[in-house]
Amino acid sequence: MWQEALNSAMVAWSSAIDSVGWVDIGFCLCYLLCSWLCYVSGYAARENAEPWRDWMWGCGLLVMLGLDSIVQAELPALEFIRSIARAQGAYTNRRETQFLVLCAVLLVCILIFAWMRTRLTDTWALRGPAMLGMCVLVLLALTRFVSFHYTDAILNAHVIGIPVERLAELTGLGLVFVGTTRWLRTR
Numbered sequence: 001m002w003q004e005a006l007n008s009a010m011v012a013w014s015s016a017i018d019s020v021g022w023v024d025i026g027f028c029l030c031y032l033l034c035s036w037l038c039y040v041s042g043y044a045a046r047e048n049a050e051p052w053r054d055w056m057w058g059c060g061l062l063v064m065l066g067l068d069s070i071v072q073a074e075l076p077a078l079e080f081i082r083s084i085a086r087a088q089g090a091y092t093n094r095r096e097t098q099f100l101v102l103c104a105v106l107l108v109c110i111l112i113f114a115w116m117r118t119r120l121t122d123t124w125a126l127r128g129p130a131m132l133g134m135c136v137l138v139l140l141a142l143t144r145f146v147s148f149h150y151t152d153a154i155l156n157a158h159v160i161g162i163p164v165e166r167l168a169e170l171t172g173l174g175l176v177f178v179g180t181t182r183w184l185r186t187r
Helices: 002-018 022-047 053-071 074-088 091-119 121-146 149-156 164-185
Strands: none
Touching: 022 053, 022 121, 022 164, 053 121, 074 121, 091 121, 121 149, 121 164, 149 164
């Protein structure tokens, strides 16, 4: 069972890697640019004796998400879990579990955003967009991983010829870019 699941995951991953294109590379570069801006913001905050660890956490998070846009590590993990669920007969009852996990993911993202909002009250006007953008990107990544049929349909729908998933990703990256550049201009 485990070997079959692993083989299935590797087949799914190899086909996904073969389909990586320039758009994926462009998104990876956008993630890395925003990550670099978070690093510079964290360095500047540390030099000014201000809170800096959130910038560095954001830098690491954006590097991981950027590399995942090329490597697509969630696909073999998801296929591995699917294969195990099929082998154990749990795949037919997955919808309720996926819905509950999706609700939990949304709740956790809201709680993290609220915690960041209260923690950064004095600098929220400057840091807020970057933190909101990171929450959007984390929520999007976790939503992709849960792979609930209805959310997949929404993420794959096209608006003005662009998938909603990519529009959400651009929104998150744009918020991080605006937030970091706004914060850096005050330093």
